[in-house]
Amino acid sequence: MEPILDIKDLTKTFRNRGKSDLTVVDHVSFQLYPGEILGVVGESGSGKSTIAKLITRLIDATEGSIFMNGRDITHAKGAQLKDIYQQLQMVFQNPVGSFDPRRTLGDGIGESLRNHGVPKEKCRERVIRLLEQCGLSEEFAGRYPHEVSGGQCQRAAIARALAIEPKILICDEATSALDVTVQKQIVELLLSLQKANGLSYLFICHNLALVQMLCSRVLVLYDGKIVESGTPDEVILSPKSEYTKCLVDAVL
């Protein structure tokens, strides 16, 4: 099977004025296959969100390449990017900051649909259905980002990412603000979309139990490098790297 995402030697060095260069993603290579849930765990500050931002082209790679469906998207811009976002969506680690504070959540969730010419009434129906799937009532469509709780905003961000039915969803700590009962509902939603639409996930997550439950493979990141990878059982039950061992031991 061809990978839907193929990441080769991806590297990011931040060069900020007056500061020394900082390589935070260091020759990272991995593949995501259609219908797969690939977990990414790792140290805080190890480069997980940076990898997500590189793949979604929010920042430019210093080195390496990103292939989506065999197509090189490492330097994609403009119209090509718009094309890419039809298939690739992301739920950001900080949901509140990812919504425009002056627009309602319903507006934000429906934006990608409107951009693709979905008529107003259809768009509204779809937004309400998405909210409902994420455990939020219709009323939330009219709320502003600062008028909802942390977990409600996170669910609105999931609804927004799912709106145009992408093929790949990058979840950056997408369930970390949810209580376990709501988390369960969201996990079930993600699994049902994996089955029904063959959606693939890059699932960045600190919760090892959740990774164990959800993912078919997992990458462990430390200091910008992949230090270990395998099935959750391989990685969690018999960790090889020092860092993974320390991680598994630290679970409360």
Next chain:
Amino acid sequence: MDELLKYDHVEISFAGRPVVHDVSVSLEPGEILGLVGESGSGKSTLIKAAMGLLGGNGLVTRGDIWFRGQNIPDLSDQELRKIRGAQIGMIFQDAGASLCPIRTIGGQIYESMSAHMEISKEEAKKRSLDLFHKLHFKNAERIWDSYPFELSGGMNQRAGIAIAMLMNPAVLMADEPTSALDVAVQKQVVLEMRQLRDMFGTAIIIVTHDIGVVSAMADRVLVLKDGNAMEYGDAGQVLKNPQNAYTKKLLSAVPRLRRN
């Protein structure tokens, strides 16, 4: 023992619509209260109310919140500013947004410390870097000189934790302080917060979805759903032998790590 902070039949509303109903809970010096419950149940609202941080359309519409003989909802902005940070500290759920985007972490720490105590910049930095190391920051000097946008989600969260702890408040409100942290750092943060309590008698309210964190820290637990208190009592009791149907459901949904 004397109560340090006491919510007495508190109702809180946004734009006239109540979201927290008739909640009573109190905190003794040195006590750690775990606040858990459904997303949207009013956890953040409850702790923000004790700092007068409900925003434009939020109001305590019934009941009192007593802190050291003062009823918080009755206080002026000026009086609240004296309490905020120095007496009641807050670690915000959205750490990144609670930091000032255009000032370095070090600048922000020094500013908030010097507003409430006599301290030189060198001393503020020394104390900060000490705490940074304990919070598993590898390059503490870099963090001190960084802007929030140059740090990861979990690094900003730790910066927020450091700012709140360095002020050494009597009460520390921690809203999901470990949600962006890997479990190794999380464990360390739990340790540091417990140590703060042991050394200074700091009372802590910790809001968290992580039942493991609650059981590692809390003396008492309050469970909220739809703005109502479902269960309130000794942490061991509530977590091991929940009485309320919602608490039972919540605890049974916790994904557990299989280790073999």
